[in-house]
Amino acid sequence: MEIKRAQKIEEIIAELKKLKTDLNGYAVEKNIEFFEAIKSPMRYIGWLLFSANKIDKEQILELSDFPKEEWEEDLHKNLIKMERKKIPGMIEPLKKKLVQIINDKNPRLVVNLGAGAMELERQIIEVLLKKGSAKNVTFVAIDKSIIAKRLAVENLAQFKEDIELEEVGRVTKDRLLENNKKNIRVILCSNDIFELDKEFGEGFFDVVCFAKFKHHLQDVQKKRLDTIIAIIGKYIVEFDDYRSWWLLIPQSIATWGYPVLMNGAVFSRLRDYTKKELRGRSVAGNRLSFFKNGSYMIESIKP
Ligand SMILES: C[S@@+](CC[C@H](N)C(=O)[O-])C[C@H]1O[C@@H](n2cnc3c(N)ncnc32)[C@H](O)[C@@H]1O
The missing domain is CATH 3.40.50.150 (Vaccinia Virus protein VP39)
Incomplete structure (x- = not known):
């Protein structure tokens, strides 16, 4: 599983590098940083502590948002599995x-x-x-x-x-x-x-x-x-x-073996509304x- 995972991460990084010139450069760069980080738990903890909170949620894209069928399919198939649990x-x-x-x-x-x-x-x-x-x-x-x-x-x-x-x-x-x-x-x-x-x-x-x-x-x-x-x-x-740093931990552990799903889980959490923002959006009757x-x-x- 670790070899397959490592291989998958290398393949994703190689594909992202090919995309870099013609698509949203910021999102590609941040995705490459993420996949480099998840090569090892220590690097990932460093990324969580020092890089994740600087990500611009307006500009970031999840891997499955890029027009690549294989990533979309991977995300949806694993999402089905997770949503059935x-x-x-x-x-x-x-x-x-x-x-x-x-x-x-x-x-x-x-x-x-x-x-x-x-x-x-x-x-x-x-x-x-x-x-x-x-x-x-x-x-x-x-x-x-x-x-x-x-x-x-x-x-x-x-x-x-x-x-x-x-x-x-x-x-x-x-x-x-x-x-x-x-x-x-x-x-x-x-x-x-x-x-x-x-x-x-x-x-x-x-x-x-x-x-x-x-x-x-x-x-x-x-x-x-x-x-x-x-x-x-x-x-x-x-x-x-909703956005929560604490919830990133169990989510990262649960999806560690599935790099595309993990990217979706972590990046979507970073794009989510905070509880405070949600309460601020609340209107009478809702x-x-x-x-x-x-x-x-x-x-x-x-x-
Ligand atoms: C993370 S998936 C969630 C799928 C499903 N709702 C679920 O909970 O399993 C997000 C879905 O939104 C779709 N999507 C994103 N932007 C969209 C848009 N502008 N119009 C239609 N679908 C969109 C994507 O194609 C993708 O299938």
Whole structure:
């Protein structure tokens, strides 16, 4: 495992060096520093103590943000594995909340922004099918990544007899208003998230949610996203990790054997909001919760 890991790190550094000239130079440089550091625990501790806190969260990119299929695939496959583990239950609070909303409120349209390989929906659908409790719910998964979409289809393959699954480039209002043929319908698409207000309008989606997505955006995009979801959604659930130095330690240990996932785990934590920032964003009527696994949730419901 150590040899494979070391080899993988060398390959990543070599690929990053090739990228350096034509892409975001700052992000490439910081990624190279990170991968040099994780060659040994001592070097990594040094990096955590002296370099990590100087990283500019507006400019940094995670490895999977670079247009390289192999890195994206590696991240999503390992993310699925981690998200399936009962401990730390990475997406458990959001899964429980969405199952509860679906059971209590019977939403017709649930959209997930930056849905990735759809492990969240896979876990929710598993519960709904077991209970036989889903009635005409359509999960709309939006993601710009073709790799994520392919992995999502594979991830949901276990339900192929029980759900309707459609893959489209851009989903339209009319298509979403069509009647479901089965109780659970899933639509994978890559609509531009920043145009959703123009395409769908006021309160079109019963539920808008997203997990581990917002930290990928720059500040100006985060503000635009907040405006858009407030227009298109009736019930909004934002879920991500919060920034905490302490949580970097167990996370680094858990992902040490998987360099791409470790990069995503550590860099995303550095890009996340702090608890203080999250409390500062809180507005009347919103409910902010923190969870032991290092995540937060903001629920906002339109009257
Ligand atoms: C860390 S992954 C999280 C995936 C999934 N939500 C989960 O929790 O497993 C972030 C996802 O956001 C997607 N993404 C990032 N920026 C995006 C954008 N502007 N539009 C659509 N998807 C985006 C990426 O392709 C990636 O699949």
